[in-house]
Structures are given as C-alpha cells and as structure tokens.
Amino acid sequence: MLKVEQKRPTKIVDISGTKVGGGHFLFCAGPCAVESRELLFKIADYLKKTPVNLLRGGAFKPRTSPYSFQGLGEDGLKILKEVSEYLGIPFVSEVTDTKYVEIVYKYADCFQIGSRNMSSFELLKEVGKTDKPVLLKRGMAATVKEFLNAAEYILNEGNENVILCERGIRSFDPEFRNILDLNAVAFLKQKTFLPVIVDPSHGTGKRSLVRRLSLAAIAAGSDGIIVETHPNPEKALSDGFQSLNIKEFISLSQEISSFVSYSGYELQKHQKD
Amino acid sequence: MLKVEQKRPTKIVDISGTKVGGGHFLFCAGPCAVESRELLFKIADYLKKTPVNLLRGGAFKPRTSPYSFQGLGEDGLKILKEVSEYLGIPFVSEVTDTKYVEIVYKYADCFQIGSRNMSSFELLKEVGKTDKPVLLKRGMAATVKEFLNAAEYILNEGNENVILCERGIRSFDPEFRNILDLNAVAFLKQKTFLPVIVDPSHGTGKRSLVRRLSLAAIAAGSDGIIVETHPNPEKALSDGFQSLNIKEFISLSQEISSFVSYSGYELQKHQKD
Amino acid sequence: MLKVEQKRPTKIVDISGTKVGGGHFLFCAGPCAVESRELLFKIADYLKKTPVNLLRGGAFKPRTSPYSFQGLGEDGLKILKEVSEYLGIPFVSEVTDTKYVEIVYKYADCFQIGSRNMSSFELLKEVGKTDKPVLLKRGMAATVKEFLNAAEYILNEGNENVILCERGIRSFDPEFRNILDLNAVAFLKQKTFLPVIVDPSHGTGKRSLVRRLSLAAIAAGSDGIIVETHPNPEKALSDGFQSLNIKEFISLSQEISSFVSYSGYELQKHQKD
C-alpha cells in the first residue's frame, strides 16, 4: 500500500501560517504570471478586500511555445515576496526544473509542481527532500493512480506536506480547454489523507464558468481553490481568457466565503489589517 | 442560430404536474431497471419518505451485451404506472427505438432518450412530434454542440419540453466508468433556456461518490438530479455498483433537500400523503 | 464466450458476388451522400477505371444538425441501384432506424450501420433477422469489447454476415476529426473470425491523409477499405473535406491495387466491361 493511501486523519498542511486540510479552507489567488511589480501591487489592492490566504503567481512559466512570455525568473520571485509581505499572506510559485528548486525554495512559502511536470520524477524527489509544502497539480492526462504515485515520490523522500490539486483533464470536446474532474476530488478525499484542492481556472478555461465550478468544487469536498485573476484580463501575458477581472473576483470571494462557511470549513483571514 | 440557443427565460417543463426549470428542482429516483412489481413497491415504500418528485425505471433496457437482462417491456411500464399512481408522482422511462414510442407514450409521463441513442435522429424526431416531455441524455462522447443539436431535432418538430441531462463522459481513467462533466452543466445553463439536470449515478459509476457529486451538480447550477437506488444493490440485475441502498438514499435525500433550499430552488413535494 | 469470439476460419462474407475476408479484399468507394443521379453517374465513370468492387452512398443520412442535408431517402436508393447495375458491382447504404430496414433491404446489397447507431440495439436485432450482409461501423467512443458485443446482437439473431469497420475514434487532438485506431484492427483480426475493414476518410477527416492511412490499414491486416470520393469535394453536400477528388482517387486505386497484391490479398475485379 502506498503511504498516501494510509488510513490517517486528514493532514493539515501549514504554509507559513495558512492551513489547508482538516476543515481549513485554502483560498489561493493571483495572476497566472508575474508580469511586473506594478501589476502585482494592483492585484494586491483588491485581494486585500477578500479572504484570500495564499498568493499565487508564476515566475518560471512552462509555456507550450518557446516564443511565449517565459516569466521573470528570480525577479518575479522577489516581487512575489514583497507583495506577499505587504499582504501578510504566504505565496506559492511554480518550480519547473530541479535546477530551480534552490532559488524557489529561497523565496516561496510553497512549491508548485505544474501539470506538465507531474511525472518529472527527479523534480518530485528534489522537492521531497526539502521542508517546504508542495502543491502538486494533476497531469493533464494522468489517472488518479498515477497522481497518487506522483505524490508518493514526494512523501517517500520524507516530505508529507503535499497538497493535491485537480486542474482539469484532457477531453474530446473542443469547447473546453479541460474538463474539471470532480469525480477525482471526491475519490481522492476518500483514498488519501492529503488535502485536495481545485483549480477552476484551468479546469474550465473559461472565465464565465469559474464561479459555478468553484462552488461545485467545494460541494464535492475540495479543501480549497486556486483561482487566476488579473485587473485587465484582455491584456494578460498568459491565460487572460480564464482570469477573473476585479469585479468578478470580488463577487466570487463573497460567494465563496458564505458557501465555505455553510459547508463547515474555516476560512482563515490572514491578511494584515 | 439554433432554437435551443435563443435568449429566453428558462423553460419550465411540466411533467404531469412536476415542474423542472426556472427555480423548480427535479428530484428523480428509482431503480436502473424494473425487475418486478414487488421490488418496485419495496422501493416506493422508501421513496415515500423523501421529496422525490419523479419516478424512474427502465422497461426497455439498452444493454452492451445481448445476453444481459433486457427489461420487462410493456409489463415494466404497467408496473411503473401502478407504482407512480400509488406514490402520486409521475414517471419517466426510456424509449430505445421508434417502434416503441407509441407504447411508452401510452404509459409514461416523460420519455427518456438514453446516451446510446442521443444521435438516433429518427427517434428524436418521433418524440419531437408528441406532446410529452423528453429527458434527453448526453451521448458518452458527445460534445456540448452535438448535444444541443440533438435537442434541436426535438424542438424542430414542435416539442419544446426537453430536459437536458449530463450523465458523464468517456475518459482515459479506468478508475471511473465516466467523468461527470459539470463544466458542461454550467455552460449549457448559459447557452440554452432548457432545464439541465445531472445523473450522478452513471456520471461516477461508484456508489460512494454519488452523494458528493449530487451536491456538486446543484452547486454547478443543475435544475435537478436523477439517481439510481435499489434496496439490495448487490443483487440488482443492472448497475448495482452505482445504486444507493435504502439508508444511503434516505440520507442523500435529506442533504439534497437542505442544499436545494440553501441554493434557492423550490423542491415540490408531490407525493400523496 | 461470445459467438464472435469463437475460433473459426475467417468468415468470407459474400455481398451479391463481392467477397470480403479470407484473403478477399473489399474496395468500397463512393460519395458520402447521394446528391443526384447525375452526380452518381459522374462518379461511376471514374470508378470504372478502378478495381472498386462495392459502391457506397448515403440515402438516409444521420447528420449532427437537423438543418444539414438529410439525404434523398428512397430516391437515393433507386439511384444507387441503377448505378450499381451500370457498374456491375453491388452497393451498401446506411440504415438509420428500424422503420427503414425494409426499404433499404429492398434495394441495397448490404446494410451499413453507422457509428452513431452502433448501440441502437433494436436496429442491430432487426438487420440480424434478415439474410443480407451488414457492414457495422464502430461507435465513435466504443471500446473494442462493446464493438464485438454490438456484432453479437446481429449474430445472435442468426445473421453471420457481419463486416466490422474501424472508422476512427474520438480523441483530444482538435487537429483530427478522429484518430484511426489500427490497434483495434490488428486486435479484432486476432479476436474474431469476422472480416475487419477500415474507413480512412472518417478515420482521419483530412483528404491529405487518406492515402497513407489506407496503406497503413492494409499493413495492419485490414480486409478492405471504404473511401469517400467526390468529383468536386469543395461542393459536396457532406464531408467534402475528407473526400478524394478524381485524380487523387485514381492514384489511390493504383497504389491500393499493387499493395493489396504485395500483401497477398485477392482484389476481385467485378465491374462490367
């Protein structure tokens, strides 16, 4: 039996103070990519009005095309650090290769392993050797068994602070970028003691569906959501079509807050006053 | 533009008194197949304790293998009629071929077109010529556009009483019989004025996931759910692995009732006292 | 064990003189839909220059949209009959509903059951009761086991003259209408005694790929191919993008002839001189 499948109380993962699992709800938001210091502060200004308790933002971006914006690298991490301190909440950022583990470790509160790297086993082992939490996204066409085994690579190195993230799977319908697989969320919650969260932005690929699928994720048992937002989605350097604008995001936050509370979760308010 | 895509207030479909759409929630339940009169009355006895407002049961069963139980045919419809009158709620039953339209019309309050027949266009046209509602299930690998076009075949014959039903799509993960596609539910609710409901039994193929995915469906905006139940799922002649037993079903009914009310739907109580 | 899985020498299906299976290669071609008598005679004129031994053409067309061309019905069958006699080869045409079995039986030499109807079990049973061969296409998302079971519905009624046809399956890549599944062809050839043929037109959805995939199908062990051709594909009422024009078709025929012969099949020349 895999370690991830052991019968144990739900693991509460602590990301520099923000807890997820065991009744603690993770509300993570931010832009797809850190584009500039100005932009991230603009986003911070409206995140302040919400109970977001984890900031997200890509500094090292894995892009389908080599000619797309590839992220700001270490500069992006520095900006994230600054904004995260300004907000008083921790941040998560993606690590795309073993050679970046050290630099991401230096700044971020939590590693993100993206879908494209779910089976980069050397990378999984490397973050498994650290003492920082890992937000592990399911591969685009990974079975739930493969997903659990990917988590096992991390646990097997000694790091149990793993958060599983369902983010949509490949399907035959060109109408959707991905199909959000809430079967997997309910299933994983029964199968493992690790917290499970949902990314409705990638999971739908459509701004107009994010609200409904966020609520559905919570109803399905998700321990948190991770949402993309941008003050001007049409001009975003990455994934604008699925990012919520300010008004949509504020409105989502309010609905999430009450539904999370109806569902019996605690949504920690962390931000500085 | 398709008729189904016209901008209109959500259609309220009236199934012999049970309404669905426009705030009216459809709670449909029953066995996969009508196996016997005794069994259906046994099920009726516990459905009485719930706010179920539409009875379901297969009399003509489309089965993968010719050697599986194929249903009781007209005898099954008679039993459904009797039990539906006993409960004081209408019933829906599947029609699998144009030659059965007349006989199903004679007994049932609502036609069901199953996944395997979503693209049986002659059948769609035939039920489109009648004045009874049609519960149209999405094909296992139908895109949402194909699904809307299938509904269009019915509307185009003059019958606007169509209820769309998402019931899970084919995917690569052998862990699940199907992947319940709640993206499609939220999308269809924006795209069409027809009511949209969800079948979490086929949509998951696992009894243990039905409860969570029923709630998720409602959160995603579904106008109703259709659930399989059997007093003794292990002995069911069809789909036992995804049917809820008595205790599970009663418990689900209670959760559904309060969540439906939290979500602002009306769940008509129809049954006789 | 299913009848279709019995260990027996490959069935040779005889379609009014044209044989398929057991070393006999079926070369079937024609337009997607019969559009007019003139058009079909125009096609016949270049089919005459090739070893095509079965004419195809849709009279009853199952179309995604109710507003697309739906076929000429019985008039289409009459035209096919006339052209088939002119060429001296039999023809196959699709039957989409039990109520059309009689009329298609009256004219056609072979029934075609299309992908959308692979699981229309009543229809399968109905053609299973006749004495004419059935060309059964695999459903767009049918597993090979479901495909074999669909054939079993026909055999179980007493009709063993079934030809299985792989025509591409649904996949995640929007570049292709379908993915031609040659794994299934090689697998089915080992698993059943029925002849197996391939439809590279639907299987690729791109005119430019038909030639290569026809050859690949033969190399994979296919007992025949069924190809769409149209003298003016750009103006075809259906599926023009995957239909070969005259020049392409003549050229394909020549390559097919020599490769079929290299592969040890017999390609019957049937047409009148």
Place this chain on the structure above:
Amino acid sequence: MLKVEQKRPTKIVDISGTKVGGGHFLFCAGPCAVESRELLFKIADYLKKTPVNLLRGGAFKPRTSPYSFQGLGEDGLKILKEVSEYLGIPFVSEVTDTKYVEIVYKYADCFQIGSRNMSSFELLKEVGKTDKPVLLKRGMAATVKEFLNAAEYILNEGNENVILCERGIRSFDPEFRNILDLNAVAFLKQKTFLPVIVDPSHGTGKRSLVRRLSLAAIAAGSDGIIVETHPNPEKALSDGFQSLNIKEFISLSQEISSFVSYSGYELQKHQKD
C-alpha cells in the same frame, strides 16, 4: 511560423553514422531497461542476426511508482556503451532531468526524451544546446501542435538533429495501454522536415500487436521504428508484456527488412561482421 514547419527537404539526422530521414530507415531495438551486462550481451547476440542499426536501453527510468525498478544509472550507460561497441552500432538512452544531461551526453550517441518529459522545457532547452541528436517522444496526451512546439524548443537552441517519435496516445479503451496514432505520423511528415519514427511497443502495449503495427507505421510513412525486445519477457523488470521474445523479434526483423525495401527505404546494415 515555427522553424520545424519550414518547407525544407527532409532532414537526415546522423547518429554516429546511422542515418535517419530522407530515405534512410532507422531500426532501433533493445530492452526497455538495462537490467545487467549479461542480459544486454544476450540481447546483442540475437540483434546481430538482424539489421538493427541503433541500440536502445534505459539507464535512467521514469517509473509511475517510486517502488519500481529505477534503472542502473551511469552503470547502465557504461554497459550500453560496451555492447554498442561490440555490435558496431550507436545507442540511444533516455535523459530524465537536466542534471543528467552531462552524464548521458558522455556515453550515449543520441538523447531520448521520454513521453513524460515532452513538456519539460528546461530539459528540451538543455539538450538543444548540445551537438547530439535527440529522439523526442510525443507526450501521452500531447496534440501534434504541442509536439511540434516541443521540438521547436530544441531547434530554437540551435540543435536541428531532432527525431520525432509517435508512441501512442491515451484513449478511453482499457483494452489498450495506448492507441498508436498513425494519423499523426502521416500528418507530421507533411508538416515538418524532421524525421518521424514510431514506437509500436508502447503504442500498442501488447506483444501480439507489435508486428502488424510496425508494418502499418512504415506504410503510414514512418522513417523508422523503435521496438522493445527481451530474451525472457515474462521476467523483464519493466514492460515485459509488450517486449518481443527472440523468435518474435527475429521474425519481425525479416518482415521489416523486406517491407522497408518494398517501400523504397534504405536500411543501412551497420553492425560489425
């Protein structure tokens, strides 16, 4: 336009003397994983009887489970080097992380990037900076556009010696590990000047289908095949179910030889006498 899509004559990639593309056929074979020196020499003894012109074998193995055999690492590379010199043909071996690029470069004649790493863009860039050929496998659920973009990452760093390898994609049918996508092979041959080869072992996941799908791949236009073989497949530490035994492999080699020659390719005989 991508570099990989430029109109140019097919690139002939030279792997330490073995050529692929532009009429040169690559016949690559070996075990899934290098298990021991003894085993690889046993395999070499029967490869000698065939026109295999590239040896394959995994030293760094990306395995779904952390508890499966993970490969011999550098020791495996040393064994491959020794056997490759014994045979007089070059070898290819997988590199799974940027930190192994240097060590694999030291021994191997060609890098292999596996399916799980097709989107490990840092790894692609790293091998793109070297002067050794790269055999790039398509991701399990990568579209052909994503596949071409992955190759572009390598070309964009200056290394044009890229061989594309189709190895099967994820599908809904549990009967097959993957579906070999020969549509993609024919399509890629039209779209890019890079050589395209096929892996029928992973592409089918069944030993009994490898022969037929190898031939189909060649008919579809493939510039080569890469096949797994093992003297005792039942005891292989990895992928035995899809590896050919000695007799099957010798027999395949003979068929490949004549079919390659029928198809007009040159199959270089490289091995020492």
